[in-house]
Amino acid sequence: MDLKRLLVVAALMAVGYYFWTHRAPAPAPASAPSENSAASWDGTSCVRLAEAANVALGDASRLLLHLPVDQASWRDAEGRVQSALGSAESACGGAASERDRAVADEVRAALATMRTLLGELSAGAAGGGGATAIVQRQEEIDRHLDGARSHLRS
Numbered sequence: 001m002d003l004k005r006l007l008v009v010a011a012l013m014a015v016g017y018y019f020w021t022h023r024a025p026a027p028a029p030a031s032a033p034s035e036n037s038a039a040s041w042d043g044t045s046c047v048r049l050a051e052a053a054n055v056a057l058g059d060a061s062r063l064l065l066h067l068p069v070d071q072a073s074w075r076d077a078e079g080r081v082q083s084a085l086g087s088a089e090s091a092c093g094g095a096a097s098e099r100d101r102a103v104a105d106e107v108r109a110a111l112a113t114m115r116t117l118l119g120e121l122s123a124g125a126a127g128g129g130g131a132t133a134i135v136q137r138q139e140e141i142d143r144h145l146d147g148a149r150s151h152l153r154s
Contacts, residue, residue: 012065015134017060019033022138038046043103047148050107053084054141057114061121061134074125081118085111102151113137139149 060077063069088111095104117137 008130009067012067012114015064018135018138019061022142025084036055041095041097041100042091043095043148043152046088046095046104046107047145047152049084049091050086050110050145050148053088053111053114053143054079056081057083057118057121060118064121064124069125071125074122077117078122078125081114085114085118099151099154101141103148106144106148106151110141110148111142113141117141 019077042082056077060074060081063074063077086105092104092111095101120132120134120137
């Protein structure tokens, strides 16, 4: 194995390790909503679905650790991430109050960064270079999700 491939494999292993250690915790079981909260926007669900999309993205990124990348597996994983991102986006619509809009804005920013990272990972899976700022993008996603959680608590 030449030095370039060895460095690529080492970088992908570092990325996989980062995603493994920074994955979102499993969501807590949902409690039954009251009549008032059932009719209103659910920020907790919005954030949980975004966290689930982040976990799906981390799982998909780990496929890049095994070179060459199995394209069928990658397409399946990419589809799962796209589906999770779509679910989170639809759950985050309809925020009415200022606090809810702040939560939704933070989540939408995290989802946009996830889409960017997914595109970069897709390029890497296809052999076209790939993501060079994976850690920075994941940190940005984490900052936005942390911001959304803090708006929920306020």
